[in-house]
Amino acid sequence: MDLLKSIFKGDKVIWIIFLFLCIISIIEVFSAASTLTYKSGDHWGPITQHSILLMVGAVIVVLVHNIPYKWFQVFPVFLLPISIGLLAFVMLMGIITGDRVNGAARWMTFMGIQFQPSEIAKMAVVIVTAFILSKGQDEDGASPKAFKRIMIITCIVCGLILPENYSTGILLFGTVYLMMFIGRVSARKLLILGGGLLAFVAIFVTFLLATPNDTLEKIPMGHRFTTVKSRIADFKDKGERPAAQYAIDGNAQVA
Incomplete structure:
Protein backbone atom coordinates (compact mmCIF):
# COMPACT_ATOMS: atom_id res chain seq x y z
CA MET A 1 0.00 0.00 0.00
CA ASP A 2 2.83 2.39 0.87
CA LEU A 3 4.47 1.56 -2.46
CA LEU A 4 1.27 2.41 -4.37
CA LYS A 5 0.94 5.67 -2.47
CA SER A 6 4.53 6.59 -3.33
CA ILE A 7 3.99 5.80 -7.03
CA PHE A 8 0.51 7.28 -7.45
CA LYS A 9 1.11 10.30 -5.27
CA GLY A 10 -0.87 13.47 -5.80
CA ASP A 11 -4.57 14.09 -6.34
CA LYS A 12 -6.48 10.80 -6.01
CA VAL A 13 -9.44 12.13 -7.99
CA ILE A 14 -7.25 12.87 -11.02
CA TRP A 15 -5.73 9.37 -10.86
CA ILE A 16 -9.19 7.78 -10.64
CA ILE A 17 -10.41 9.81 -13.65
CA PHE A 18 -7.27 8.86 -15.60
CA LEU A 19 -7.68 5.13 -14.91
CA PHE A 20 -11.44 5.30 -15.61
CA LEU A 21 -10.82 6.92 -19.02
CA CYS A 22 -8.25 4.24 -19.84
CA ILE A 23 -10.81 1.50 -19.14
CA ILE A 24 -13.50 3.31 -21.14
CA SER A 25 -11.10 3.68 -24.09
CA ILE A 26 -10.73 -0.12 -24.31
CA ILE A 27 -14.50 -0.47 -24.68
CA GLU A 28 -14.57 2.32 -27.27
CA VAL A 29 -11.80 0.69 -29.31
CA PHE A 30 -13.62 -2.65 -29.23
CA SER A 31 -16.81 -0.97 -30.45
CA ALA A 32 -15.17 1.20 -33.12
CA ALA A 33 -13.08 -1.66 -34.52
CA SER A 34 -15.91 -4.22 -34.60
CA THR A 35 -16.34 -4.12 -38.38
CA LEU A 36 -12.59 -4.30 -38.99
CA THR A 37 -12.14 -7.24 -36.61
CA TYR A 38 -15.08 -9.06 -38.20
CA LYS A 39 -13.35 -8.78 -41.56
CA SER A 40 -9.91 -9.84 -40.32
CA GLY A 41 -11.15 -12.51 -37.90
CA ASP A 42 -8.80 -11.28 -35.15
CA HIS A 43 -11.24 -9.98 -32.56
CA TRP A 44 -8.66 -9.46 -29.81
CA GLY A 45 -6.01 -7.80 -32.02
CA PRO A 46 -7.10 -4.14 -31.65
CA ILE A 47 -7.83 -4.53 -27.91
CA THR A 48 -4.47 -6.21 -27.25
CA GLN A 49 -2.59 -3.52 -29.16
CA HIS A 50 -4.52 -0.74 -27.43
CA SER A 51 -3.98 -2.30 -23.98
CA ILE A 52 -0.23 -2.48 -24.58
CA LEU A 53 -0.21 1.18 -25.59
CA LEU A 54 -2.19 2.05 -22.45
CA MET A 55 0.28 0.21 -20.22
CA VAL A 56 3.25 1.92 -21.85
CA GLY A 57 1.46 5.26 -21.56
CA ALA A 58 0.65 4.64 -17.88
CA VAL A 59 4.33 3.97 -17.14
CA ILE A 60 5.28 7.20 -18.91
CA VAL A 61 2.61 9.10 -16.95
CA VAL A 62 3.97 7.78 -13.64
CA LEU A 63 7.55 8.66 -14.60
CA VAL A 64 6.64 12.16 -15.75
CA HIS A 65 4.44 12.68 -12.68
CA ASN A 66 7.47 12.10 -10.45
CA ILE A 67 9.59 14.76 -12.20
CA PRO A 68 9.79 17.98 -10.10
CA TYR A 69 7.46 20.50 -11.77
CA LYS A 70 10.18 23.16 -11.98
CA TRP A 71 11.98 21.08 -14.61
CA PHE A 72 9.05 21.58 -16.98
CA GLN A 73 9.97 25.26 -17.27
CA VAL A 74 12.97 24.16 -19.34
CA PHE A 75 10.93 22.16 -21.87
CA PRO A 76 9.49 25.09 -23.89
CA VAL A 77 12.99 26.45 -24.54
CA PHE A 78 13.62 23.64 -27.02
CA LEU A 79 10.14 22.11 -27.51
CA LEU A 80 8.49 25.23 -28.94
CA PRO A 81 11.04 26.10 -31.66
CA ILE A 82 11.46 22.42 -32.57
CA SER A 83 7.70 21.87 -32.87
CA ILE A 84 7.24 25.02 -34.97
CA GLY A 85 10.08 23.92 -37.25
CA LEU A 86 8.64 20.41 -37.64
CA LEU A 87 5.13 21.73 -38.34
CA ALA A 88 6.48 24.06 -41.02
CA PHE A 89 8.58 21.23 -42.50
CA VAL A 90 5.63 18.81 -42.70
CA MET A 91 3.44 21.49 -44.28
CA LEU A 92 6.07 22.35 -46.89
CA MET A 93 6.69 18.70 -47.72
CA GLY A 94 2.96 18.23 -48.22
CA ILE A 95 2.90 21.16 -50.65
CA ILE A 96 6.11 20.27 -52.50
CA THR A 97 5.90 16.48 -52.69
CA GLY A 98 2.17 15.97 -52.14
CA ASP A 99 2.99 13.33 -49.53
CA ARG A 100 -0.21 13.08 -47.48
CA VAL A 101 -2.02 10.54 -45.30
CA ASN A 102 -5.82 10.54 -45.74
CA GLY A 103 -5.54 13.85 -47.61
CA ALA A 104 -3.56 15.67 -44.89
CA ALA A 105 0.15 16.29 -44.29
CA ARG A 106 0.30 15.58 -40.55
CA TRP A 107 2.78 12.75 -40.16
CA MET A 108 6.55 12.45 -40.35
CA THR A 109 8.94 9.56 -39.75
CA PHE A 110 12.10 9.79 -37.65
CA MET A 111 14.34 6.74 -37.08
CA GLY A 112 11.48 4.45 -38.09
CA ILE A 113 9.02 6.08 -35.68
CA GLN A 114 5.98 7.78 -37.23
CA PHE A 115 4.49 10.68 -35.27
CA GLN A 116 2.57 13.93 -35.65
CA PRO A 117 4.58 17.12 -34.87
CA SER A 118 1.32 18.67 -33.65
CA GLU A 119 1.50 16.40 -30.57
CA ILE A 120 4.82 18.00 -29.57
CA ALA A 121 3.43 21.45 -30.37
CA LYS A 122 0.37 20.91 -28.15
CA MET A 123 2.54 20.04 -25.17
CA ALA A 124 4.87 22.99 -25.81
CA VAL A 125 2.04 25.54 -26.12
CA VAL A 126 0.27 24.33 -22.96
CA ILE A 127 3.50 24.49 -20.91
CA VAL A 128 4.41 27.92 -22.31
CA THR A 129 0.92 29.25 -21.59
CA ALA A 130 1.05 27.98 -18.01
CA PHE A 131 4.52 29.48 -17.53
CA ILE A 132 3.53 32.90 -18.92
CA LEU A 133 0.35 33.01 -16.84
CA SER A 134 2.17 32.04 -13.65
CA LYS A 135 4.87 34.68 -14.12
CA GLY A 136 2.54 37.42 -15.37
CA GLN A 137 0.23 37.68 -12.36
CA ASP A 138 -0.47 40.77 -10.25
CA GLU A 139 -3.24 41.82 -7.87
CA ASP A 140 -5.67 42.47 -10.74
CA GLY A 141 -4.98 39.20 -12.55
CA ALA A 142 -2.84 38.35 -15.56
CA SER A 143 -0.99 41.27 -17.12
CA PRO A 144 -1.87 42.49 -20.65
CA LYS A 145 1.62 41.46 -21.77
CA ALA A 146 0.87 37.87 -20.78
CA PHE A 147 -2.26 37.82 -22.96
CA LYS A 148 -0.35 39.31 -25.89
CA ARG A 149 2.52 36.82 -25.65
CA ILE A 150 0.19 33.85 -25.35
CA MET A 151 -1.81 34.98 -28.38
CA ILE A 152 1.29 35.42 -30.53
CA ILE A 153 2.64 31.95 -29.70
CA THR A 154 -0.76 30.23 -29.95
CA CYS A 155 -1.67 31.88 -33.25
CA ILE A 156 1.66 30.88 -34.81
CA VAL A 157 1.34 27.24 -33.76
CA CYS A 158 -2.39 26.93 -34.49
CA GLY A 159 -1.83 28.69 -37.82
CA LEU A 160 0.59 25.91 -38.79
CA ILE A 161 -1.70 23.14 -37.50
CA LEU A 162 -5.06 24.33 -38.85
CA PRO A 163 -4.47 23.93 -42.63
CA GLU A 164 -3.85 20.19 -42.14
CA ASN A 165 -5.77 19.40 -38.95
CA TYR A 166 -8.72 21.64 -38.07
CA SER A 167 -9.88 19.63 -35.06
CA THR A 168 -6.48 19.62 -33.35
CA GLY A 169 -5.98 23.35 -33.95
CA ILE A 170 -9.43 24.19 -32.56
CA LEU A 171 -9.00 21.96 -29.50
CA LEU A 172 -5.57 23.44 -28.75
CA PHE A 173 -6.87 26.99 -29.03
CA GLY A 174 -9.85 26.09 -26.85
CA THR A 175 -7.52 24.64 -24.21
CA VAL A 176 -5.43 27.82 -24.18
CA TYR A 177 -8.60 29.90 -23.96
CA LEU A 178 -9.74 27.97 -20.86
CA MET A 179 -6.28 28.29 -19.32
CA MET A 180 -6.41 32.06 -19.79
CA PHE A 181 -9.84 32.14 -18.14
CA ILE A 182 -8.53 30.17 -15.16
CA GLY A 183 -5.34 32.27 -15.21
CA ARG A 184 -7.37 35.46 -14.60
CA VAL A 185 -6.89 37.08 -18.00
CA SER A 186 -9.15 40.10 -18.42
CA ALA A 187 -12.76 38.98 -19.03
CA ARG A 188 -13.18 41.84 -21.51
CA LYS A 189 -10.29 40.57 -23.64
CA LEU A 190 -11.62 37.01 -23.54
CA LEU A 191 -15.15 38.11 -24.50
CA ILE A 192 -13.82 40.16 -27.43
CA LEU A 193 -11.63 37.24 -28.53
CA GLY A 194 -14.49 34.74 -28.19
CA GLY A 195 -16.92 36.96 -30.06
CA GLY A 196 -14.42 37.51 -32.86
CA LEU A 197 -13.78 33.78 -33.20
CA LEU A 198 -17.50 32.96 -33.31
CA ALA A 199 -18.03 35.58 -36.02
CA PHE A 200 -15.09 34.21 -38.02
CA VAL A 201 -16.35 30.62 -37.75
CA THR A 206 -21.16 30.14 -44.66
CA PHE A 207 -18.37 30.53 -47.21
CA LEU A 208 -17.80 26.77 -47.36
CA LEU A 209 -21.47 25.92 -47.79
CA ALA A 210 -22.00 28.60 -50.44
CA THR A 211 -18.91 27.78 -52.53
CA PRO A 212 -18.85 24.86 -55.03
CA ASN A 213 -16.31 22.11 -54.34
CA ASP A 214 -14.50 22.74 -57.62
CA THR A 215 -13.80 26.32 -56.56
CA LEU A 216 -12.72 25.30 -53.05
CA GLU A 217 -10.17 22.83 -54.41
CA LYS A 218 -8.51 25.60 -56.44
CA ILE A 219 -7.93 27.88 -53.43
CA PRO A 220 -4.29 27.85 -52.22
CA MET A 221 -3.96 25.85 -48.97
CA GLY A 222 -7.64 25.00 -49.32
CA HIS A 223 -7.25 21.28 -50.01
CA ARG A 224 -9.01 20.46 -46.71
CA PHE A 225 -11.97 22.80 -47.31
CA THR A 226 -13.98 20.14 -49.13
CA THR A 227 -13.30 17.67 -46.30
CA VAL A 228 -14.61 20.13 -43.71
CA LYS A 229 -17.62 20.87 -45.90
CA SER A 230 -18.43 17.15 -46.27
CA ARG A 231 -18.17 16.61 -42.51
CA ILE A 232 -20.54 19.49 -41.85
CA ALA A 233 -22.98 17.91 -44.32
CA ASP A 234 -22.58 14.50 -42.66
CA PHE A 235 -23.23 16.05 -39.25
CA LYS A 236 -26.45 17.63 -40.53
CA ASP A 237 -27.52 14.35 -42.14
CA LYS A 238 -29.67 12.50 -39.58
CA GLY A 239 -29.92 9.32 -41.63
CA GLU A 240 -28.27 6.21 -40.21
CA ARG A 241 -25.94 4.24 -42.45
CA PRO A 242 -24.27 0.96 -41.42
CA ALA A 243 -20.47 0.92 -41.26
CA ALA A 244 -20.44 -2.15 -43.49
CA GLN A 245 -21.35 -0.01 -46.52
CA TYR A 246 -17.96 1.73 -46.34
CA ALA A 247 -14.73 0.22 -47.64
CA ILE A 248 -12.69 -0.49 -44.49
CA ASP A 249 -9.41 -0.63 -46.39
CA GLY A 250 -10.00 2.68 -48.16
CA ASN A 251 -11.96 4.71 -45.59
CA ALA A 252 -11.49 3.09 -42.19
CA GLN A 253 -11.81 6.33 -40.24
CA VAL A 254 -15.31 7.08 -41.54
CA ALA A 255 -16.40 3.44 -41.22
Missing part, protein backbone atom coordinates in the same frame (compact mmCIF):
# COMPACT_ATOMS: atom_id res chain seq x y z
CA ALA A 202 -19.85 31.68 -38.85
CA ILE A 203 -18.43 33.50 -41.90
CA PHE A 204 -16.09 30.60 -42.71
CA VAL A 205 -18.86 27.96 -42.55
